[in-house]
Amino acid sequence: MSSFFLPAATLWQRELVRFWRQKSRVLGVVASPLVFWLLIGYGSNDLGRFYSGALVLTVMFSAIFSTISIIEDRREGFLLSMLVSPAPRTSLVLGKILGSATLAWIQGLIFLAFAPLAGVSIHPLDLIPVAAAIFLISFTLTGLGFVIAWRMESTAGFHAIMNLLLVPMWMVSGALFPMATAHGVIRAIMWINPLTYSITLLNSLLGLPNAYPGAFTSTIVTAAFGLVLLLISGFMAAQKSTRSAA
Protein backbone atom coordinates (compact mmCIF):
# COMPACT_ATOMS: atom_id res chain seq x y z
CA MET A 1 0.00 0.00 0.00
CA SER A 2 2.60 2.52 1.07
CA SER A 3 4.58 1.74 -2.08
CA PHE A 4 1.66 3.18 -4.05
CA PHE A 5 0.56 6.11 -1.91
CA LEU A 6 3.91 7.31 -0.62
CA PRO A 7 5.34 8.17 -4.07
CA ALA A 8 2.08 9.87 -5.08
CA ALA A 9 1.98 11.85 -1.83
CA THR A 10 5.59 12.93 -2.10
CA LEU A 11 5.09 14.19 -5.66
CA TRP A 12 1.97 16.05 -4.64
CA GLN A 13 3.84 17.65 -1.77
CA ARG A 14 6.78 18.52 -4.02
CA GLU A 15 4.49 20.51 -6.33
CA LEU A 16 3.12 22.48 -3.40
CA VAL A 17 6.54 23.21 -1.87
CA ARG A 18 7.94 24.38 -5.20
CA PHE A 19 4.90 26.55 -5.75
CA TRP A 20 5.20 28.09 -2.30
CA ARG A 21 8.84 28.93 -2.97
CA GLN A 22 8.04 30.63 -6.26
CA LYS A 23 5.08 32.73 -5.23
CA SER A 24 5.53 35.11 -8.14
CA ARG A 25 4.11 32.34 -10.32
CA VAL A 26 0.67 33.01 -8.80
CA LEU A 27 0.75 36.56 -10.03
CA GLY A 28 1.65 35.51 -13.56
CA VAL A 29 -1.13 32.96 -13.75
CA VAL A 30 -3.94 34.94 -12.14
CA ALA A 31 -3.04 38.37 -13.52
CA SER A 32 -3.50 37.85 -17.25
CA PRO A 33 -6.98 36.27 -17.15
CA LEU A 34 -7.94 38.98 -14.66
CA VAL A 35 -6.81 41.71 -17.05
CA PHE A 36 -8.56 40.03 -20.02
CA TRP A 37 -11.71 39.69 -18.02
CA LEU A 38 -11.74 43.27 -16.76
CA LEU A 39 -11.02 44.69 -20.25
CA ILE A 40 -13.64 42.62 -22.06
CA GLY A 41 -16.12 42.75 -19.20
CA TYR A 42 -15.96 46.52 -18.63
CA GLY A 43 -15.83 47.18 -22.36
CA SER A 44 -19.00 45.23 -23.00
CA ASN A 45 -20.52 46.32 -19.70
CA ASP A 46 -21.14 42.69 -18.74
CA LEU A 47 -18.55 41.40 -16.28
CA GLY A 48 -20.81 38.54 -15.18
CA ARG A 49 -21.04 36.99 -18.63
CA PHE A 50 -17.27 36.52 -18.97
CA TYR A 51 -16.50 35.63 -15.37
CA SER A 52 -16.64 31.81 -15.59
CA GLY A 53 -14.62 31.86 -18.79
CA ALA A 54 -11.89 33.92 -17.15
CA LEU A 55 -11.82 31.62 -14.15
CA VAL A 56 -11.45 28.57 -16.39
CA LEU A 57 -8.65 30.37 -18.26
CA THR A 58 -6.83 30.95 -14.96
CA VAL A 59 -7.08 27.27 -14.13
CA MET A 60 -6.03 26.33 -17.67
CA PHE A 61 -2.92 28.55 -17.56
CA SER A 62 -1.90 27.08 -14.23
CA ALA A 63 -2.44 23.51 -15.46
CA ILE A 64 -0.39 24.21 -18.58
CA PHE A 65 2.49 25.78 -16.66
CA SER A 66 2.64 22.82 -14.30
CA THR A 67 2.49 20.12 -16.93
CA ILE A 68 4.89 21.86 -19.32
CA SER A 69 7.56 21.28 -16.68
CA ILE A 70 7.24 17.53 -17.37
CA ILE A 71 9.03 17.98 -20.67
CA GLU A 72 12.15 19.53 -19.15
CA ASP A 73 11.91 17.49 -15.99
CA ARG A 74 12.15 14.24 -17.89
CA ARG A 75 15.20 15.20 -19.89
CA GLU A 76 17.06 16.72 -17.00
CA GLY A 77 15.40 16.75 -13.68
CA PHE A 78 13.60 14.98 -10.96
CA LEU A 79 11.41 12.96 -13.30
CA LEU A 80 14.48 10.98 -14.42
CA SER A 81 14.98 9.42 -11.02
CA MET A 82 11.26 8.72 -10.74
CA LEU A 83 11.41 6.73 -13.94
CA VAL A 84 14.14 4.42 -12.66
CA SER A 85 12.54 3.96 -9.24
CA PRO A 86 10.33 0.95 -8.48
CA ALA A 87 7.35 3.22 -7.69
CA PRO A 88 4.35 2.23 -9.85
CA ARG A 89 3.91 4.50 -12.87
CA THR A 90 0.23 5.01 -12.08
CA SER A 91 1.18 6.29 -8.64
CA LEU A 92 3.62 8.79 -10.17
CA VAL A 93 1.02 9.99 -12.67
CA LEU A 94 -1.58 10.38 -9.95
CA GLY A 95 0.81 12.32 -7.71
CA LYS A 96 1.90 14.65 -10.48
CA ILE A 97 -1.64 15.32 -11.71
CA LEU A 98 -3.08 15.79 -8.21
CA GLY A 99 -0.23 18.15 -7.29
CA SER A 100 -0.62 20.27 -10.40
CA ALA A 101 -4.41 20.20 -10.07
CA THR A 102 -4.14 21.44 -6.49
CA LEU A 103 -2.07 24.41 -7.66
CA ALA A 104 -4.56 25.20 -10.41
CA TRP A 105 -7.33 24.91 -7.84
CA ILE A 106 -5.66 27.35 -5.43
CA GLN A 107 -5.29 29.86 -8.24
CA GLY A 108 -8.89 29.32 -9.28
CA LEU A 109 -9.92 30.05 -5.69
CA ILE A 110 -7.87 33.25 -5.73
CA PHE A 111 -9.77 34.27 -8.85
CA LEU A 112 -12.99 33.41 -7.07
CA ALA A 113 -12.26 36.24 -4.65
CA PHE A 114 -13.05 38.64 -7.49
CA ALA A 115 -16.56 37.22 -7.93
CA PRO A 116 -18.27 40.20 -6.26
CA LEU A 117 -17.01 42.37 -9.15
CA ALA A 118 -19.08 40.16 -11.44
CA GLY A 119 -22.12 40.83 -9.30
CA VAL A 120 -21.96 37.33 -7.83
CA SER A 121 -22.54 36.93 -4.14
CA ILE A 122 -21.73 33.49 -2.85
CA HIS A 123 -23.34 32.19 0.29
CA PRO A 124 -20.64 30.63 2.53
CA LEU A 125 -22.38 27.24 2.25
CA ASP A 126 -22.39 27.46 -1.55
CA LEU A 127 -18.65 27.84 -1.40
CA ILE A 128 -18.26 24.10 -0.95
CA PRO A 129 -19.84 22.97 -4.24
CA VAL A 130 -18.17 25.87 -6.09
CA ALA A 131 -14.76 24.95 -4.69
CA ALA A 132 -15.40 21.29 -5.53
CA ALA A 133 -16.36 22.22 -9.09
CA ILE A 134 -13.20 24.29 -9.51
CA PHE A 135 -11.16 21.33 -8.30
CA LEU A 136 -12.86 19.02 -10.77
CA ILE A 137 -12.12 21.44 -13.61
CA SER A 138 -8.52 21.82 -12.42
CA PHE A 139 -8.07 18.06 -12.36
CA THR A 140 -9.48 17.66 -15.86
CA LEU A 141 -7.38 20.42 -17.40
CA THR A 142 -4.24 19.12 -15.69
CA GLY A 143 -4.98 15.68 -17.12
CA LEU A 144 -5.29 17.27 -20.56
CA GLY A 145 -1.96 19.05 -20.09
CA PHE A 146 -0.32 15.81 -18.96
CA VAL A 147 -1.55 13.83 -21.97
CA ILE A 148 -0.18 16.51 -24.30
CA ALA A 149 3.13 17.02 -22.47
CA TRP A 150 4.10 13.39 -21.89
CA ARG A 151 5.09 12.59 -25.46
CA MET A 152 6.46 16.03 -26.28
CA GLU A 153 10.15 16.38 -27.02
CA SER A 154 10.35 20.14 -26.60
CA THR A 155 8.50 22.94 -24.87
CA ALA A 156 8.25 24.74 -28.23
CA GLY A 157 5.88 22.02 -29.42
CA PHE A 158 3.76 22.52 -26.34
CA HIS A 159 3.41 26.23 -27.06
CA ALA A 160 2.22 25.43 -30.57
CA ILE A 161 -0.42 23.07 -29.20
CA MET A 162 -1.44 25.63 -26.64
CA ASN A 163 -2.05 28.26 -29.31
CA LEU A 164 -3.60 25.94 -31.87
CA LEU A 165 -5.66 23.69 -29.62
CA LEU A 166 -6.08 24.83 -26.03
CA VAL A 167 -6.79 28.53 -26.53
CA PRO A 168 -9.24 27.94 -29.45
CA MET A 169 -10.86 25.22 -27.38
CA TRP A 170 -11.38 27.77 -24.64
CA MET A 171 -12.74 30.34 -27.11
CA VAL A 172 -15.49 27.98 -28.26
CA SER A 173 -16.39 26.79 -24.78
CA GLY A 174 -18.94 29.47 -24.04
CA ALA A 175 -16.25 31.57 -22.36
CA LEU A 176 -16.80 34.39 -24.87
CA PHE A 177 -20.24 33.73 -26.36
CA PRO A 178 -23.00 31.32 -25.33
CA MET A 179 -23.82 28.12 -27.21
CA ALA A 180 -27.43 29.25 -27.61
CA THR A 181 -26.53 32.07 -30.01
CA ALA A 182 -23.56 30.39 -31.73
CA HIS A 183 -23.66 29.82 -35.49
CA GLY A 184 -23.53 26.67 -37.59
CA VAL A 185 -20.58 24.40 -37.19
CA ILE A 186 -19.20 26.34 -34.21
CA ARG A 187 -22.30 25.44 -32.29
CA ALA A 188 -21.72 21.75 -33.00
CA ILE A 189 -18.09 22.12 -31.92
CA MET A 190 -19.21 23.78 -28.71
CA TRP A 191 -21.58 20.94 -28.06
CA ILE A 192 -18.81 18.32 -28.23
CA ASN A 193 -16.17 20.53 -26.57
CA PRO A 194 -15.68 19.12 -23.05
CA LEU A 195 -14.59 22.55 -21.83
CA THR A 196 -18.08 23.91 -22.58
CA TYR A 197 -19.36 21.92 -19.64
CA SER A 198 -16.79 23.41 -17.28
CA ILE A 199 -18.18 26.84 -18.10
CA THR A 200 -21.82 25.80 -17.76
CA LEU A 201 -21.00 24.07 -14.48
CA LEU A 202 -19.57 27.28 -13.03
CA ASN A 203 -22.32 29.44 -14.49
CA SER A 204 -25.00 27.29 -12.97
CA LEU A 205 -23.36 27.13 -9.52
CA LEU A 206 -22.64 30.88 -9.48
CA GLY A 207 -26.12 31.79 -10.70
CA LEU A 208 -24.76 33.33 -13.90
CA PRO A 209 -26.54 33.17 -17.28
CA ASN A 210 -25.85 30.51 -19.95
CA ALA A 211 -25.94 27.61 -17.54
CA TYR A 212 -27.66 25.08 -19.83
CA PRO A 213 -27.50 21.99 -19.55
CA GLY A 214 -27.27 22.56 -15.80
CA ALA A 215 -25.02 21.54 -12.95
CA PHE A 216 -25.74 17.80 -12.96
CA THR A 217 -25.07 17.05 -16.62
CA SER A 218 -22.09 19.43 -16.66
CA THR A 219 -20.54 17.68 -13.67
CA ILE A 220 -21.00 14.26 -15.27
CA VAL A 221 -19.43 15.32 -18.58
CA THR A 222 -16.49 17.11 -16.90
CA ALA A 223 -15.82 14.20 -14.54
CA ALA A 224 -16.02 11.68 -17.37
CA PHE A 225 -13.58 13.74 -19.44
CA GLY A 226 -11.20 13.94 -16.48
CA LEU A 227 -11.40 10.20 -15.87
CA VAL A 228 -10.66 9.38 -19.50
CA LEU A 229 -7.64 11.70 -19.45
CA LEU A 230 -6.40 10.11 -16.22
CA LEU A 231 -6.64 6.64 -17.78
CA ILE A 232 -4.81 7.77 -20.92
CA SER A 233 -2.11 9.39 -18.77
CA GLY A 234 -1.61 6.20 -16.78
CA PHE A 235 -1.48 4.13 -19.93
CA MET A 236 1.03 6.43 -21.63
CA ALA A 237 3.33 6.55 -18.62
CA ALA A 238 3.38 2.75 -18.46
CA GLN A 239 4.70 2.51 -22.02
CA LYS A 240 8.41 1.91 -22.32
CA SER A 241 10.38 4.12 -24.63
CA THR A 242 12.46 2.74 -27.48
CA ARG A 243 13.40 6.16 -28.80
CA SER A 244 16.59 8.06 -28.35
CA ALA A 245 15.17 10.85 -26.22
CA ALA A 246 15.55 10.03 -22.55
Added chain:
Amino acid sequence: MIEVKNLTHRYGDRVALSNVSFEVKKGEIFGLLGPNGGGKSTLFRILSTMMAPTSGAASIAGHDVERDPAAVRRAIGVVFQTQSLDKALTVEENLRAQGHLHALSGADLRERIERAMERLGLADRCKDLVETLSGGLRRRVEIAKALLHRPQVLLMDEASSGLDPAARRDLSRHVESLREHEGVTILLTTHILEEAGRCDRLILLHQGSIVAHGSPGELRARIGGDVVVLEVADPQAMAAAIEERFGVHPSVGDGQLRVEIRDGHRFITEVVEAFPGAIDSVGLHKPTLEDVFVHETGASIE
Protein backbone atom coordinates in the same frame (compact mmCIF):
# COMPACT_ATOMS: atom_id res chain seq x y z
CA MET B 1 26.13 -9.06 -11.00
CA ILE B 2 25.53 -7.55 -14.42
CA GLU B 3 25.21 -9.74 -17.46
CA VAL B 4 24.84 -8.42 -21.00
CA LYS B 5 24.31 -10.83 -23.88
CA ASN B 6 24.30 -10.00 -27.59
CA LEU B 7 22.70 -6.64 -26.98
CA THR B 8 21.75 -4.74 -30.13
CA HIS B 9 19.86 -1.50 -30.41
CA ARG B 10 18.75 0.50 -33.44
CA TYR B 11 17.21 3.95 -33.66
CA GLY B 12 15.43 3.55 -36.97
CA ASP B 13 18.20 2.58 -39.37
CA ARG B 14 21.04 3.77 -37.19
CA VAL B 15 22.74 1.00 -35.24
CA ALA B 16 23.68 2.32 -31.80
CA LEU B 17 24.72 -0.97 -30.23
CA SER B 18 25.86 -4.02 -32.10
CA ASN B 19 26.01 -7.42 -30.46
CA VAL B 20 27.53 -6.27 -27.19
CA SER B 21 28.24 -8.89 -24.50
CA PHE B 22 30.07 -8.59 -21.18
CA GLU B 23 29.84 -9.49 -17.52
CA VAL B 24 30.49 -7.48 -14.38
CA LYS B 25 31.38 -9.31 -11.19
CA LYS B 26 30.18 -8.39 -7.73
CA GLY B 27 32.16 -5.57 -6.15
CA GLU B 28 33.86 -4.53 -9.38
CA ILE B 29 34.26 -1.00 -10.68
CA PHE B 30 33.57 -1.48 -14.35
CA GLY B 31 34.00 1.20 -17.00
CA LEU B 32 32.46 1.81 -20.41
CA LEU B 33 34.96 4.00 -22.24
CA GLY B 34 34.39 5.53 -25.63
CA PRO B 35 33.73 8.73 -27.53
CA ASN B 36 30.32 10.39 -27.43
CA GLY B 37 28.02 8.59 -29.82
CA GLY B 38 29.92 5.33 -29.30
CA GLY B 39 26.94 3.60 -27.72
CA LYS B 40 27.63 4.22 -24.02
CA SER B 41 24.48 6.20 -23.38
CA THR B 42 22.30 3.70 -25.21
CA LEU B 43 23.75 0.88 -23.14
CA PHE B 44 23.26 2.94 -19.99
CA ARG B 45 19.61 3.62 -20.80
CA ILE B 46 18.95 -0.05 -21.41
CA LEU B 47 20.64 -1.13 -18.17
CA SER B 48 18.79 1.51 -16.16
CA THR B 49 15.45 0.16 -17.55
CA MET B 50 14.62 3.40 -19.33
CA MET B 51 14.59 1.85 -22.76
CA ALA B 52 13.97 -1.61 -24.20
CA PRO B 53 16.72 -3.01 -26.47
CA THR B 54 15.96 -4.02 -30.06
CA SER B 55 17.38 -7.49 -29.39
CA GLY B 56 19.55 -9.36 -26.93
CA ALA B 57 19.26 -9.47 -23.17
CA ALA B 58 20.65 -7.80 -20.08
CA SER B 59 20.19 -8.71 -16.45
CA ILE B 60 21.18 -7.12 -13.18
CA ALA B 61 21.35 -9.08 -9.93
CA GLY B 62 19.66 -11.95 -11.73
CA HIS B 63 16.68 -9.93 -13.00
CA ASP B 64 16.07 -9.34 -16.69
CA VAL B 65 15.83 -5.61 -17.46
CA GLU B 66 13.03 -6.12 -19.92
CA ARG B 67 10.93 -8.79 -18.23
CA ASP B 68 11.25 -7.61 -14.64
CA PRO B 69 12.12 -3.91 -14.60
CA ALA B 70 10.63 -3.40 -11.13
CA ALA B 71 13.07 -5.89 -9.57
CA VAL B 72 15.97 -4.34 -11.48
CA ARG B 73 14.95 -0.86 -10.29
CA ARG B 74 15.10 -2.06 -6.68
CA ALA B 75 18.58 -3.43 -7.26
CA ILE B 76 20.10 -0.36 -8.96
CA GLY B 77 20.94 3.17 -7.99
CA VAL B 78 21.32 5.54 -10.91
CA VAL B 79 23.40 8.70 -11.25
CA PHE B 80 22.52 10.55 -14.44
CA GLN B 81 24.69 12.70 -16.63
CA THR B 82 22.18 15.51 -16.27
CA GLN B 83 20.97 16.71 -12.92
CA SER B 84 18.12 14.76 -11.38
CA LEU B 85 17.79 16.85 -8.23
CA ASP B 86 15.01 19.33 -7.70
CA LYS B 87 16.83 22.64 -7.40
CA ALA B 88 13.96 24.30 -5.56
CA LEU B 89 14.15 21.75 -2.76
CA THR B 90 16.77 21.33 -0.05
CA VAL B 91 19.27 18.47 -0.04
CA GLU B 92 17.31 16.71 2.68
CA GLU B 93 13.96 17.20 0.90
CA ASN B 94 15.40 15.72 -2.26
CA LEU B 95 16.65 12.68 -0.39
CA ARG B 96 13.38 12.27 1.47
CA ALA B 97 11.38 12.38 -1.79
CA GLN B 98 13.72 9.76 -3.22
CA GLY B 99 13.19 7.59 -0.15
CA HIS B 100 9.43 7.85 -0.59
CA LEU B 101 9.75 6.70 -4.21
CA HIS B 102 11.33 3.57 -2.76
CA ALA B 103 8.58 3.24 -0.17
CA LEU B 104 10.96 4.12 2.66
CA SER B 105 9.63 6.27 5.48
CA GLY B 106 9.78 7.18 9.15
CA ALA B 107 12.76 6.53 11.39
CA ASP B 108 14.34 4.12 8.91
CA LEU B 109 14.39 6.79 6.20
CA ARG B 110 15.69 9.46 8.58
CA GLU B 111 18.51 7.20 9.65
CA ARG B 112 19.41 6.36 6.02
CA ILE B 113 19.43 10.03 5.00
CA GLU B 114 21.68 10.90 7.92
CA ARG B 115 24.06 8.08 7.10
CA ALA B 116 24.14 8.83 3.37
CA MET B 117 24.92 12.48 4.03
CA GLU B 118 27.64 11.59 6.50
CA ARG B 119 29.22 9.08 4.15
CA LEU B 120 29.42 11.67 1.37
CA GLY B 121 30.44 14.54 3.61
CA LEU B 122 27.20 16.48 3.21
CA ALA B 123 26.03 16.56 6.81
CA ASP B 124 26.38 20.33 7.19
CA ARG B 125 24.57 21.12 3.93
CA CYS B 126 21.33 19.19 4.45
CA LYS B 127 19.14 22.27 4.93
CA ASP B 128 20.56 24.10 1.91
CA LEU B 129 18.63 24.51 -1.31
CA VAL B 130 20.24 22.45 -4.08
CA GLU B 131 20.54 25.53 -6.30
CA THR B 132 23.03 27.03 -3.83
CA LEU B 133 25.43 24.05 -4.08
CA SER B 134 28.52 23.78 -6.30
CA GLY B 135 28.63 21.27 -9.15
CA GLY B 136 30.85 18.90 -7.18
CA LEU B 137 28.57 18.92 -4.15
CA ARG B 138 25.51 18.36 -6.32
CA ARG B 139 27.16 15.27 -7.77
CA ARG B 140 27.72 13.96 -4.29
CA VAL B 141 24.08 14.56 -3.42
CA GLU B 142 23.14 12.67 -6.59
CA ILE B 143 25.21 9.72 -5.38
CA ALA B 144 23.77 9.91 -1.87
CA LYS B 145 20.32 9.91 -3.48
CA ALA B 146 21.12 6.95 -5.71
CA LEU B 147 22.40 4.92 -2.74
CA LEU B 148 19.57 5.67 -0.32
CA HIS B 149 17.78 2.37 -0.88
CA ARG B 150 21.09 0.46 -0.58
CA PRO B 151 21.22 -0.86 -4.13
CA GLN B 152 23.59 -3.69 -5.04
CA VAL B 153 24.62 -1.92 -8.22
CA LEU B 154 25.39 1.74 -8.86
CA LEU B 155 25.12 2.93 -12.48
CA MET B 156 26.81 6.24 -13.23
CA ASP B 157 26.55 8.04 -16.57
CA GLU B 158 29.42 10.46 -17.20
CA ALA B 159 29.18 11.30 -13.53
CA SER B 160 32.31 13.44 -13.54
CA SER B 161 31.59 15.49 -16.65
CA GLY B 162 31.56 19.20 -15.99
CA LEU B 163 33.59 18.83 -12.78
CA ASP B 164 37.00 20.38 -12.25
CA PRO B 165 39.91 17.97 -11.68
CA ALA B 166 39.82 18.39 -7.89
CA ALA B 167 36.09 17.63 -7.68
CA ARG B 168 36.65 14.70 -10.02
CA ARG B 169 39.34 13.17 -7.83
CA ASP B 170 37.13 13.74 -4.82
CA LEU B 171 34.30 11.89 -6.57
CA SER B 172 36.57 8.97 -7.45
CA ARG B 173 37.64 8.72 -3.85
CA HIS B 174 34.03 8.47 -2.73
CA VAL B 175 33.25 5.86 -5.35
CA GLU B 176 36.28 3.82 -4.34
CA SER B 177 35.27 3.92 -0.69
CA LEU B 178 31.72 2.83 -1.52
CA ARG B 179 32.99 -0.27 -3.18
CA GLU B 180 35.31 -0.95 -0.31
CA HIS B 181 32.93 -0.38 2.59
CA GLU B 182 29.56 -1.33 1.15
CA GLY B 183 30.56 -3.83 -1.50
CA VAL B 184 28.58 -1.95 -4.14
CA THR B 185 29.17 -3.01 -7.74
CA ILE B 186 29.75 0.04 -9.90
CA LEU B 187 29.31 0.48 -13.61
CA LEU B 188 30.27 3.85 -15.03
CA THR B 189 30.41 5.37 -18.47
CA THR B 190 33.13 7.88 -19.22
CA HIS B 191 35.15 9.49 -21.94
CA ILE B 192 37.74 10.69 -19.46
CA LEU B 193 40.87 8.54 -19.56
CA GLU B 194 41.98 9.28 -16.05
CA GLU B 195 38.67 8.04 -14.70
CA ALA B 196 38.70 4.95 -16.91
CA GLY B 197 42.20 4.17 -15.65
CA ARG B 198 40.88 3.76 -12.13
CA CYS B 199 38.37 1.06 -13.10
CA ASP B 200 39.10 -2.61 -12.33
CA ARG B 201 38.07 -3.58 -15.82
CA LEU B 202 36.63 -1.76 -18.77
CA ILE B 203 35.36 -2.13 -22.27
CA LEU B 204 36.16 0.22 -25.13
CA LEU B 205 33.08 1.04 -27.18
CA HIS B 206 33.35 2.38 -30.68
CA GLN B 207 30.44 2.79 -33.09
CA GLY B 208 28.31 0.48 -31.00
CA SER B 209 30.78 -2.40 -30.77
CA ILE B 210 33.26 -3.54 -28.16
CA VAL B 211 36.73 -3.03 -29.60
CA ALA B 212 38.67 -4.15 -26.53
CA HIS B 213 38.11 -5.25 -22.96
CA GLY B 214 40.26 -5.97 -19.95
CA SER B 215 41.91 -4.22 -17.02
CA PRO B 216 43.60 -0.88 -17.79
CA GLY B 217 46.97 -2.62 -17.40
CA GLU B 218 46.07 -5.44 -19.77
CA LEU B 219 44.78 -2.98 -22.32
CA ARG B 220 47.92 -0.88 -22.18
CA ALA B 221 50.02 -4.03 -22.54
CA ARG B 222 48.41 -4.63 -25.92
CA ILE B 223 50.77 -2.02 -27.22
CA GLY B 224 54.21 -3.56 -26.93
CA GLY B 225 56.71 -0.95 -25.80
CA ASP B 226 56.41 2.82 -26.06
CA VAL B 227 54.52 5.38 -28.06
CA VAL B 228 56.54 8.01 -29.91
CA VAL B 229 54.73 11.06 -31.23
CA LEU B 230 56.33 13.21 -33.91
CA GLU B 231 55.19 16.59 -35.15
CA VAL B 232 56.30 17.23 -38.69
CA ALA B 233 55.40 19.56 -41.57
CA ASP B 234 54.24 16.82 -43.93
CA PRO B 235 52.99 13.82 -41.92
CA GLN B 236 52.01 11.67 -44.91
CA ALA B 237 55.40 11.92 -46.62
CA MET B 238 57.24 11.41 -43.34
CA ALA B 239 55.12 8.35 -42.52
CA ALA B 240 56.12 6.78 -45.82
CA ALA B 241 59.78 7.66 -45.28
CA ILE B 242 59.80 6.21 -41.74
CA GLU B 243 58.05 3.05 -42.87
CA GLU B 244 60.60 2.52 -45.61
CA ARG B 245 63.58 3.14 -43.40
CA PHE B 246 62.56 1.53 -40.06
CA GLY B 247 59.97 -1.03 -41.13
CA VAL B 248 57.35 0.28 -38.65
CA HIS B 249 53.93 1.55 -39.56
CA PRO B 250 53.17 5.02 -38.12
CA SER B 251 49.54 6.16 -37.79
CA VAL B 252 48.72 9.69 -38.91
CA GLY B 253 46.25 11.99 -37.19
CA ASP B 254 45.88 15.64 -36.11
CA GLY B 255 49.09 16.57 -38.00
CA GLN B 256 50.99 14.06 -35.88
CA LEU B 257 52.73 10.78 -36.48
CA ARG B 258 52.34 8.08 -33.91
CA VAL B 259 54.70 5.15 -33.74
CA GLU B 260 54.25 2.18 -31.42
CA ILE B 261 57.66 0.72 -30.86
CA ARG B 262 59.89 -1.10 -28.36
CA ASP B 263 62.80 0.89 -26.94
CA GLY B 264 61.31 4.22 -28.00
CA HIS B 265 64.30 6.18 -26.71
CA ARG B 266 66.60 4.44 -29.17
CA PHE B 267 64.13 4.99 -32.02
CA ILE B 268 63.98 8.70 -31.23
CA THR B 269 67.71 9.25 -31.61
CA GLU B 270 67.72 7.25 -34.82
CA VAL B 271 64.75 9.01 -36.37
CA VAL B 272 65.99 12.49 -35.46
CA GLU B 273 69.39 11.73 -36.97
CA ALA B 274 67.84 10.17 -40.06
CA PHE B 275 65.74 13.24 -40.88
CA PRO B 276 67.68 16.22 -39.53
CA GLY B 277 65.63 19.42 -39.48
CA ALA B 278 62.42 17.75 -40.68
CA ILE B 279 60.95 17.05 -37.23
CA ASP B 280 59.41 19.93 -35.25
CA SER B 281 58.89 18.08 -31.99
CA VAL B 282 59.31 14.64 -30.49
CA GLY B 283 57.45 13.02 -27.59
CA LEU B 284 57.75 9.67 -25.86
CA HIS B 285 55.28 8.11 -23.43
CA LYS B 286 54.16 4.78 -22.01
CA PRO B 287 50.93 3.63 -23.69
CA THR B 288 47.73 5.27 -22.39
CA LEU B 289 44.14 4.09 -22.86
CA GLU B 290 43.87 6.73 -25.56
CA ASP B 291 46.71 4.98 -27.40
CA VAL B 292 44.89 1.67 -27.03
CA PHE B 293 41.77 3.24 -28.48
CA VAL B 294 43.71 4.71 -31.41
CA HIS B 295 45.48 1.37 -31.88
CA GLU B 296 42.18 -0.53 -32.08
CA THR B 297 40.03 1.92 -34.03
CA GLY B 298 42.27 4.48 -35.73
CA ALA B 299 39.99 7.11 -34.16
CA SER B 300 40.48 9.31 -31.13
CA ILE B 301 38.32 9.29 -27.99
CA GLU B 302 38.05 13.01 -27.39
